Amino acid sequence: MPVRERADVWKLAQWDEQLVWYAKAVEKMRSRPFTDPTSWAYQAAIHGYDIAYPAWSALPGARPAPAEQKRYWNQCQHATWFFLPWHRMYVAYFEQIVAATVVGLSGPAGWSLPFWNYSDPTRPETRQLPHAFTASSAPFSNHNPLLQHTRELGPGQSMPAVDVALSALREESFEADPHGGSSGFGGRATGFNHSAGRHGQLEQLPHDMVHVDVGGIMGDPVTAALDPIFWLHHANIDRLWQVWLADSAQHLDPTASKWRDLVFDFNSSDGKPASMKPADVLDTRQVLSGYTYEGVHLAAAVASEATAARIRSMTKVKVPPEMVAATDAAVELGSAPHTLQLTIAPASGSGRSKTLAAAGGPGPDTFLNFENVTAAGTPPPVDVYLNLPDGESAQQHPELRAGALPLFGAVGASVTTEEHAGDGLHYVFKVSELVEILKTQNRWNPKQLRITLIPRKPLPAGTRLKVGRISLYLQGS
Amino acid sequence: MRRLVLAHPQLWVLGVCLYAWATLLVKLPGADAPVYCSVRSVDRAAASTASDLLDWGTMVMAMMVPLMLTQLRSIALSSAWRRRHLAIGWYLCGYLAVWLALKLGCELWMPPLARAAPLAASSFALACAWHFAPLKRRAAARCHRRTPLPMAGWRADVACLRYGMRNGVDCLVNCWPLMLAMIALPCNLALMGIVIGLIVADRQLQSRWRRLAPFVCASVALGCALGSLLNG
Numbered sequence: 001m002p003v004r005e006r007a008d009v010w011k012l013a014q015w016d017e018q019l020v021w022y023a024k025a026v027e028k029m030r031s032r033p034f035t036d037p038t039s040w041a042y043q044a045a046i047h048g049y050d051i052a053y054p055a056w057s058a059l060p061g062a063r064p065a066p067a068e069q070k071r072y073w074n075q076c077q078h079a080t081w082f083f084l085p086w087h088r089m090y091v092a093y094f095e096q097i098v099a100a101t102v103v104g105l106s107g108p109a110g111w112s113l114p115f116w117n118y119s120d121p122t123r124p125e126t127r128q129l130p131h132a133f134t135a136s137s138a139p140f141s142n143h144n145p146l147l148q149h150t151r152e153l154g155p156g157q158s159m160p161a162v163d164v165a166l167s168a169l170r171e172e173s174f175e176a177d178p179h180g181g182s183s184g185f186g187g188r189a190t191g192f193n194h195s196a197g198r199h200g201q202l203e204q205l206p207h208d209m210v211h212v213d214v215g216g217i218m219g220d221p222v223t224a225a226l227d228p229i230f231w232l233h234h235a236n237i238d239r240l241w242q243v244w245l246a247d248s249a250q251h252l253d254p255t256a257s258k259w260r261d262l263v264f265d266f267n268s269s270d271g272k273p274a275s276m277k278p279a280d281v282l283d284t285r286q287v288l289s290g291y292t293y294e295g296v297h298l299a300a301a302v303a304s305e306a307t308a309a310r311i312r313s314m315t316k317v318k319v320p321p322e323m324v325a326a327t328d329a330a331v332e333l334g335s336a337p338h339t340l341q342l343t344i345a346p347a348s349g350s351g352r353s354k355t356l357a358a359a360g361g362p363g364p365d366t367f368l369n370f371e372n373v374t375a376a377g378t379p380p381p382v383d384v385y386l387n388l389p390d391g392e393s394a395q396q397h398p399e400l401r402a403g404a405l406p407l408f409g410a411v412g413a414s415v416t417t418e419e420h421a422g423d424g425l426h427y428v429f430k431v432s433e434l435v436e437i438l439k440t441q442n443r444w445n446p447k448q449l450r451i452t453l454i455p456r457k458p459l460p461a462g463t464r465l466k467v468g469r470i471s472l473y474l475q476g477s
Numbered sequence: 478m479r480r481l482v483l484a485h486p487q488l489w490v491l492g493v494c495l496y497a498w499a500t501l502l503v504k505l506p507g508a509d510a511p512v513y514c515s516v517r518s519v520d521r522a523a524a525s526t527a528s529d530l531l532d533w534g535t536m537v538m539a540m541m542v543p544l545m546l547t548q549l550r551s552i553a554l555s556s557a558w559r560r561r562h563l564a565i566g567w568y569l570c571g572y573l574a575v576w577l578a579l580k581l582g583c584e585l586w587m588p589p590l591a592r593a594a595p596l597a598a599s600s601f602a603l604a605c606a607w608h609f610a611p612l613k614r615r616a617a618a619r620c621h622r623r624t625p626l627p628m629a630g631w632r633a634d635v636a637c638l639r640y641g642m643r644n645g646v647d648c649l650v651n652c653w654p655l656m657l658a659m660i661a662l663p664c665n666l667a668l669m670g671i672v673i674g675l676i677v678a679d680r681q682l683q684s685r686w687r688r689l690a691p692f693v694c695a696s697v698a699l700g701c702a703l704g705s706l707l708n709g
Contacts, residue, residue: 345628416618421620422622426623469625
């Protein structure tokens with residue numbers, strides 16, 4: 001069988017055959033018992049499961065034994081450099097299960113999962129949910145298995161363009177700097193990491209923002225995979241990994257054994273246990289029966305080991321960034337915008353840059369960190385602006401926006417579990433370009449930085465949102 | 478070299494740990510080897526409390542602190558540049574204070590141990606069971622916690638000290654059965670090697686290898702129990 005190609009859902013007809021078969025397979029998988037590894041509920045629980053959530057407690061049927069739950073459920077990898085490879089494996093097994101279900105329903109062989117490319121600036125309509133996911137009925141039924149009523153993104157509504165920006169593709173390194181610097185394209189080096197910590201750049205934007213913009217069960221990692229659009233979203237995130245690799249010969253996957261060889265457990269389409277490790281999924285043509293993406297040149301994405309080794313040997317390790325400003329106490333956020341001032345100390349160590357002193361030379365990289373972000377309830381995303389002038393609104397100054405705290409998974413990351421300490425999430429914004437803009441507008445004060453945090457919606461009752469520390473780091477060249 | 482020092486402000490702690498190991502290695506093989514770890518075995522009545530505390534602190538520096546070098550680096554780099562070493566120092570003070578308090582408490586309240594081997598066997602058996610306890614796993618997770626620290630001033634000093642103490646307590650909760658073995662048996666390199674190996678396996682290894690830790694504990698417990706029986 002030829003390697004399947006995953007198609008752009010917005011280039012397919014509203015009810016293209018692929019989407020019709022996806023809808024039929026979703027319905028079939030939902031009819032399977034909870035204990036069946038190929039059932040819809042079981043597949044979603046691999047990503048996250050908590051009986052305390054209504055979306056889970058409402059589902060009938062006996063659950064698998066606790067030992068099986070512990071081994072296969074709540075396995076999703078977030079805030080880690082396993083985010084991309086784990087989700088690639090997860091989506092590949094899911095695609096295999098759906099394809100087998102389609103064949104079981106007398107459909108064609110070789111079904112492939114479409115991807116939702118919401119970041120094409122020439123097609124703003126793609127920031128809406130694809131029509132097949134909002135229609136009230138399907139061609140074969142008066143109800144649509146792809147419709148999910150809890151979503152906050154309604155038919156015809158668009159996600160903000162800034163929420164699907166692809167700034168992550170400019171990241172030079174896959175791996176994050178562990179101390180206040182770049183979050184890296186793929187995330188920080190960790191062991192198995194289900195929840196808390198620092199999100200990589202692609203994970204933070206657009207991944208997290210799309211989750212919270214779609215909202216409803218998609219807005220929480222514990223329930224997200226119950227929504228059929230989840231899988232198309234993650235196919236796109238997986239595609240963006242390929243795009244990043246193809247974009248530059250300097251863009252390389254990690255080679256460390258602790259990244260390549262950590263084994264994760266899944267179930268294949270026959271319901272039997274299966275396992276995979278990141279080293280198995282570096283070439284998408286070799287993942288299970290193999291796949292490629294429409295519009296992505298694979299040859300460029302798969303660098304040879306020899307080339308990768310040569311490039312790595314030429315890359316100098318950067319010195320760690322220096323912290324030059326931080327809040328003294330935690331910041332508790334309410335529904336109203338919150339403004340605070342950071343006093344910036346002159347860099348005296350690794351943040352100093354020789355070129356900084358030279359007139360016109362490039363400044364050091366500047367990173368704004370939001371550390372130990374904890375939450376309870378359902379916190380909305382929070383937009384962050386720098387040096388917003390007094391009496392002027394954020395809408396008047398979109399150029400001063402540093403980014404947004406998506407808070408996807410913040411609630412789960414705030415509770416101590418056997419996997420993490422409940423430290424919450426950590427976000428990093430590279431604001432070097434924004435600092436240059438502020439300088440050209442004569443709004444930059446090297447001794448003080450004004451930060452304004454604006455929740456997108458009022459905090460619902462019972463919701464709590466706290467930032468443990470806001471800090472500024474400089475990384476000299 | 479400058480790049481290395483800039484990137485790893487915690488390196489001086491490694492030097493202190495190496496010095497602690499050198500002290501242990503020099504003293505352990507001798508006939509008058511002080512019993513660094515065992516709290517109150519019958520043959521060590523002569524040791525003074527002060528020197529005991531020093532020995533115990535040396536042992537903690539040698540065994541536990543090398544496992545925290547990544548965390549110490551993180552503390553240094555999330556502090557103001559000029560006080561990065563001070564931040565490490567305050568953290569270590571807090572961490573060591575917890576372990577010294579444990580030692581002092583044992584000195585004051587623990588009865589003399591005439592027969593160490595059965596207690597050692599029990600402690601390794603306990604370590605095996607403790608490996609599966611949710612409380613232990615939560616404490617292990619908390620050992621990797623990251624606490625936001627103020628940038629400078631006395632608030633930063635206090636925060637670092639408190640951070641060290643909290644992690645010391647979590648470390649203790651995480652590893653107490655293994656440390657009980659250290660308390661029970663006269664210290665020797667083989668025992669230290671086993672305990673360090675188990676702690677490293679628990680903290681550093683990927684999940685599949687970590688599952689071996691309880692089997693090693695069970696084996697050592699069995700070994701201690703058999704040794705105790707054979708020696709009467």
